[in-house]
Amino acid sequence: MAPDKNRATAAAILPLVGGAKNITSVAHCMTRLRLGLADRSLVDDDALKALPAVMGVVEDDTYQIVLGPGTVARVTPELEAMVAESGPDAEPRPETPEHAPTAAELAAQGAAIKEARKAKNATPFKLFLRRIANIFVPLIPALIGCGIIAGFNGLLVNLEWLPSITPALAAMASGFMALIAVFVGYNTAKEFGGTPILGGAVAAIIVYAGVANIEAFGQKLSPGQGGVLGALGAAVLATYIEKWCRKWVPEAVDVLVTPTLTVLLAGLVTIFGLMFLAGEVSTGIGTAADWLLDNTGAFAGLVLGGLFLPLVMLGLHQALIPIHTTLIEQQGFTVLLPILAMAGAGQVGCAIAVYKRLRHNTSIRTTIKSALPAGFLGVGEPLIYGVSLPLGRPFVTACVGGAAGGAFIGFFSMLGDKVGSTAIGPSGWALFPLLDGNKNLGLTAAIYAGGLLIGYLVGFFATYFFGFSKQMLVDLNADVDAGESPTARAEAEPTPAKAPATI
Structure with a gap:
């Protein structure tokens, strides 16, 4: 899709979701444009579905417009630019006079929709799973790109072609995975309301080669032990420590004390606790997946393949994302x-x-x-x-x-x-x-x-x-x-x- 077509798609979507003033957030995943809306009743669902680029719409915690892979990554920044250009005083899409509801009617409709969605989807467990998904979904493009390079490199190695190039391809494919814990820590702190770089700093301890010189629980630690699960736990802990510090540390020394205490305290717990515990959990996930498919493969495949669509409907498939990432990191x-x-x-x-x-x-x-x-x-x-x-x-x-x-x-x-x-x-x-x-x-x-x-x-x-x-x-x-x-x-x-x- 050409840039002007991407902008045209964004321009067509904007008035149909109530205009820039009605949009509170803009994000995207692999296939969907995800919009936070101030008033759901201003959205024209039928007109949106009729747009050539729109494959469908889904209402969840955000309003999701299905555009497909590739397209959504190009349309999203165009829409973000339009929202920014419109400014805070932009007016929502005008309604036709003969159908324009009163302010009270709009408020009542919006409140009813909001409460219905909350009652159905805003359970603590589902909200937690969405937060986990928000941590890992931004990593998917890098996982895909590095995964394809790894597959291509493996093919070249097996065929014994271009031996001078394959080490470079291996470095490109493996570099991201070697540091994925840092990215997970950064995104986790961002998602849970902390300073992202502090989450990344604490998670970086996990992949630092020097941890091989540290002993915890009677055994030497190994770089990467605990993986993405350890990084997630470390960054969450760092976020809560940081928030606690913000409450009690005087503003005059906050810039020095808060980041120091955050990295120090969360780092000590990570080294002498989380790395070992998360490592055991990660190993258990790999062992369980292998045992399940080795011993009950046909039945396990039947259940997993048959229930995945209902899991997607319920939003429970998001729980699988860290499991996938852990298996990729391990195996x-x-x-x-x-x-x-x-x-x-x-x-x-x-x-x-x-x-x-x-x-x-x-x-x-x-x-x-x-x-x-x-x-x-x-x-x-x-x-x-x-x-x-x-x-x-x-x-x-x-x-x-x-x-x-x-x-x-x-x-x-x-x-x-x-x-x-x-x-x-x-x-x-x-x-x-x-x-x-x-x-x-x-x-x-x-x-x-x-x-x-x-x-x-x-x-x-x-x-x-x-x-x-x-x-x-x-x-x-x-x-x-x-x-x-x-x-x-x-x-x-x-x-x-x-x-x-x-x-």
Whole structure:
């Protein structure tokens, strides 16, 4: 997407979310533009969904606009610039006079929406998981870039090509992972309200080579012991120490005393406690993942692949991010991500079956045609929120496809052929450049491709034969105008639209 097109997309989005004054924060993840909004009722959902660049919208703790990988990273800074240019006095998008609600009505609508979302999603556990995700999600681009370089370098080494270049590529691929604890510490302090550089400074102790000369719990420490989990704990501790210091240290000496006490106290606890404890936890995570797939691989894959989409709906998938990162740090790849990626394969197969079954529903078929390419590349939100989830039963059959693909990959893990990913974020076909395992790359790629194929086929046939009741086919298999949102169409049908609420 050209720069002028990115700016045009941002310019189209801005008035539809209530203007610059209505935006309280702007951020993005791999696929979604995440906006904090002062008044949710000012958002025009239907107009947003109709924009060519928008694949869908999701309402969570922030208002999320699905733009897809690459696009979202380019549109976000354009929108941020527009919000900054508009200034604090910018007015929200004007409503048409005949539909303009009163201030009291807007306030009531906004309060109702806010309270409903709070009651549903703002549980302490989910809020904690979101904070953890906010720490690790910014690291994903570096994980992907370094992971692809590592995979390419491994291929060159195996083929014995360009031996003068491979050491340089190895340095590029490994440098970030060697210091990932520092970045985790920096982001953790930032997320928990501390000074980011102090969080990074305390976390840097973990990767410092000199810790090899220190003994704790009767054994010598090793650089990197505790990994990202230790860095996270160290930075959280540093943040609380810093906040305590800000309350009690006189302002005249705050600039000297507070950072010194923060690094000293948090550093001592990290060296003589957290590194050992977090190291034991990290080792346990790796051991548990290996045991699970070695002994119950097919069943574990079935469960993980089948439940991943519901976990995403509930926001619980964020708990897996530090686990993935720990496995990558320990073993060089995470064995869980390829299995979880099978959920997207089931979703793609499900969407194709919906396309075949609803031959006369122009709206849903148009949405599927536009969203399938992104689905094959692992961007599942358009198909989930635009097709399967509103329809209800197809969402369940998509999960069945994911379970079958996960069981296939898990079965090969039981045979000793592990399939892993050197980074987190991508799935579908986009995961191929990041694949790694304990056997040769060709076999690893073949197993992953087989899992995708199984997920596609089972998702398709499960949806084709069991995804619709007779009444659903009668209600949905009509000539619907392509301009109508499939979500809106599904919501017009009471039974399928409400089904996901029970999932």
